[in-house]
Amino acid sequence: MxxxxxxxxxxxxxxxxxxDPSWQAKPTTADRLGVDADVFERGWRARRDERMTRPIDFREILRDLSPEADDQVIEALYQERLAAKAAPLLNxxxxxxxxxxxxxxxxxxxxxxxxxxxxxxxxxxxxxxxxxxxxxxxxxxxxxxxxxxxxxxxxxxxxxxxxxxxxxxxxxxxxxxxxxxxxxxxxxxxxxxxxxxxxxxxxxxxxxxxxxxxxxxxxx
Missing domain, CATH: 3.40.50.1000 (HAD superfamily/HAD-like)
Known part of the structure; x- marks a missing residue:
């Protein structure tokens, strides 16, 4: 060889x-958007290929899944996701x-x-x-x-x-x-x-x- x-x-x-449990984000996204958890999960999974193969903004997906959600809530969720995803890369x-x-x-x-x-x-x-x-x-x-x-x-x-x-x-x-x-x-x-x-x-x-x-x- x-x-x-x-x-x-x-x-x-x-x-x-x-x-690592200390890095896990709390699973409150659906609640904070005011969306049924099962509906959110199905929508999130349905967009997996799109999320993986094009530079789509996380906030765009959240707005699509919850058109009535407050923009401040969406921005807060986005910033929290950035921090959660940064943690393993920075440690x-x-x-x-x-x-x-x-x-x-x-x-x-x-x-x-x-x-x-x-x-x-x-x-x-x-x-x-x-x-x-x-x-x-x-x-x-x-x-x-x-x-x-x-x-x-x-x-x-x-x-x-x-x-x-x-x-x-x-x-x-x-x-x-x-x-x-x-x-x-x-x-x-x-x-x-x-x-x-x-x-x-x-x-x-x-x-x-x-x-x-x-x-x-x-x-x-």
Whole structure:
């Protein structure tokens, strides 16, 4: 097996976690908008593809779901969402940063692919991850999302490597590991946050890495 030239990471539950209870936003959006919770949830989910693949404003969605909502309430919810989404990006664990630093020092290209909406990564430029990542591909900017093989191919092109010479590491959400494999990349399941906040089981069929340090064992 030849040494890869680049590694592409997922963001959420791979490089950062949103499941730390101290960072969770309180689920009061529907109540504060004066919308039935089930109706809001259905509307929010129905707009997932739109949120992930175009730069739509979070406030625009809220106004669509609740046309009678007060503008001040919508703005407050928007600011709270920005803060909640910034928290994990601004509190990256040192072991993650050390791992990326070591990979860069050894000459590997570092990529990132995230299925995200515009407000979810508004704080990216302030994150300690940003200078360590050579190419960050955000789905809302490029019009496609994992597991579409096109988004992996795009990341590889930006890194200047063929998919066969790149590795993808992610927790497995959005069927991302199968998408990476379909593009021709070697894919590994990031298990460290899955173990800490066990909201779902690791994906079958892919080698599971129990800590960021194991990424070094695989790649170096």
């Amino acid at each position: 030849t040494r890869p030239q680049a590694v592409v990471f997922d963001l959420y539950e791979t490089l950062v976690t949103e499941f 990256v664990e040192q072991l993650i940063l050390d791992t990326l630093g070591r990979l860069k020092a050894d000459g590997l290209g570092i990529g990132l692919i995230s299925n995200c909406s515009t407000e979810e990564v508004a704080a990216w430029h302030r994150s300690a991850l940003a200078p360590l990542v050579d190419e960050a591909v955000f789905s809302y900017q490029v019009g496609c999302a994992k597991p579409d093989p096109a988004i992996y191919a795009l990341a590889c092109r930006r890194l200047g490597v063929a998919p066969r010479d790149a590795v993808f590491v992610g927790d497995g959400g959005s069927d991302e590991l199968s998408g990476a494999a379909a593009c021709g990349m070697r894919a590994y399941c990031a298990g460290w946050f899955l173990d800490r906040w066990p909201t779902r089981r690791p994906v079958d069929g892919f080698r599971r890495l129990g800590s960021p340090a194991e990424v070094l064992d695989v790649l170096l």
